[in-house]
Amino acid sequence: xxxxxxxxxxxxRRLPRYYRFLRQLRxxxxxxxxxxxxxxKLGLTASQIRQxxxxxxxxxxQGYGYIVDQLCLExxxxxxLKGGYKAILVGAGNLGQAIASHMxxxxxxxxxxxxxDSSPFKIGNRIGNLEVSDTSELxxxxxxxxxxxxxxxxxxxxxxxLSDQLYQLGIRSFWNFSHYDIxxxxxxxxxxxxxLNDSLMTLCYRIHNAKES
Amino acid sequence: xxxxxxxxxxxxRRLPRYYRFLRQLRxxxxxxxxxxxxxxKLGLTASQIRQxxxxxxxxxxQGYGYIVDQLCLExxxxxxLKGGYKAILVGAGNLGQAIASHMxxxxxxxxxxxxxDSSPFKIGNRIGNLEVSDTSELxxxxxxxxxxxxxxxxxxxxxxxLSDQLYQLGIRSFWNFSHYDIxxxxxxxxxxxxxLNDSLMTLCYRIHNAKES
Numbered sequence: 001x002x003x004x005x006x007x008x009x010x011x012x013r014r015l016p017r018y019y020r021f022l023r024q025l026r027x028x029x030x031x032x033x034x035x036x037x038x039x040x041k042l043g044l045t046a047s048q049i050r051q052x053x054x055x056x057x058x059x060x061x062q063g064y065g066y067i068v069d070q071l072c073l074e075x076x077x078x079x080x081l082k083g084g085y086k087a088i089l090v091g092a093g094n095l096g097q098a099i100a101s102h103m104x105x106x107x108x109x110x111x112x113x114x115x116x117d118s119s120p121f122k123i124g125n126r127i128g129n130l131e132v133s134d135t136s137e138l139x140x141x142x143x144x145x146x147x148x149x150x151x152x153x154x155x156x157x158x159x160x161x162l163s164d165q166l167y168q169l170g171i172r173s174f175w176n177f178s179h180y181d182i183x184x185x186x187x188x189x190x191x192x193x194x195x196l197n198d199s200l201m202t203l204c205y206r207i208h209n210a211k212e213s
Numbered sequence: 214x215x216x217x218x219x220x221x222x223x224x225x226r227r228l229p230r231y232y233r234f235l236r237q238l239r240x241x242x243x244x245x246x247x248x249x250x251x252x253x254k255l256g257l258t259a260s261q262i263r264q265x266x267x268x269x270x271x272x273x274x275q276g277y278g279y280i281v282d283q284l285c286l287e288x289x290x291x292x293x294l295k296g297g298y299k300a301i302l303v304g305a306g307n308l309g310q311a312i313a314s315h316m317x318x319x320x321x322x323x324x325x326x327x328x329x330d331s332s333p334f335k336i337g338n339r340i341g342n343l344e345v346s347d348t349s350e351l352x353x354x355x356x357x358x359x360x361x362x363x364x365x366x367x368x369x370x371x372x373x374x375l376s377d378q379l380y381q382l383g384i385r386s387f388w389n390f391s392h393y394d395i396x397x398x399x400x401x402x403x404x405x406x407x408x409l410n411d412s413l414m415t416l417c418y419r420i421h422n423a424k425e426s
Contacts, residue, residue, distance in 0.1 A: 094314050196312070205293055
């Protein structure tokens with residue numbers, strides 16, 4: 001069984017990558033893979049991969065490698081992808097629409113149960129199999145459906161008030177696309193930030209400094 | 214002057230966050246801030262912040278703190294945000310549209326110079342002040358404009374061939390939204406990946422394991 005104490009976030013952040021890659025292997029009919037082969041394909045060292053997987057109990061056999069199907073299943077279980085955690089998405093602008101239509105929430109452990117916006121131009125629009133609801137319905141929706149997670153695709157100036165409201169309504173985990181640090185105010189929440197600007201600036205840094213050297 | 218050798222990616226990834234925050238401070242008229250105040254607002258320790266900024270030569274004065282305007286400018290310079298690196302975006306689906314319209318490339322060090330798609334339903338559409346061009350025009354465009362960076366918003370199955378082509382056309386840095394690891398094939402390129410699925414799965418892991426404990 002997996003041992004899961006004090007696992008560093010950097011290990012955890014590599015798990016989805018292993019999982020995606022193993023799923024692809026499985027889809028192409030590969031049944032077995034060595035940690036060396038895995039490492040070449042993933043651009044990591046074999047020892048890194050063995051160490052990472054050992055954090056959860058280890059799955060490979062010396063000289064035999066990993067059984068793709070089994071490892072894929074195990075990592076999926078570790079990630080909790082069968083959780084089906086109920087999620088809502090707030091903000092149906094360009095980004096929210098892209099996220100709602102582009103992502104397969106189910107495969108990643110969630111069930112997208114509602115999309116909300118305050119703009120009359122957005123309310124009532126269909127995205128996938130959901131209709132955008134008025135944010136004024138959030139309270140009733142949360143009371144009834146008790147979503148675990150909210151994906152926040154609203155502008156920065158709207159997110160503090162929104163996260164206050166969602167916290168009051170019982171939501172304790174956020175997928176946050178805005179540049180507002182929810183966890184400073186609410187240290188007890190789980191926040192996964194996607195800071196696209198930071199990513200772009202980091203890319204700029206790397207280009208800038210590669211050019212200089 | 215900044216000393217910039219062997220700076221870890223984790224330090225570099227915090228710089229955009231400092232920058233954003235300092236810019237906000239500047240906009241609200243704050244002229245000076247101590248590392249302690251900075252740390253509280255950013256949810257980091259004061260010593261971490263001092264250490265990070267010392268990697269680049271250090272800017273604060275003992276007992277006085279940081280001059281917001283100066284520090285903001287310095288970090289912007291370190292990040293190379295005045296670079297105006299010419300960029301293209303390929304894939305004008307939901308995600309590409311969101312990225313092209315939502316992001317301020319200029320503020321983050323780039324100039325978005327072209328958007329490309331292969332679908333006749335997308336070609337000719339306006340996004341911001343750009344018109345979506347046919348991917349068949351990529352070669353001529355790159356020969357003339359010599360973009361530094363390409364943002365890849367195409368489906369996974371399209372990205373290998375596309376990155377091959379763009380590499381041939383001289384592009385060596387990528388903002389990659391797909392789940393294809395460009396750097397495995399081209400170790401000499403700079404790739405900044407935005408893996409939304411990985412982020413969502415990591416959130417799932419954290420929810421799943423918080424529930425269990």
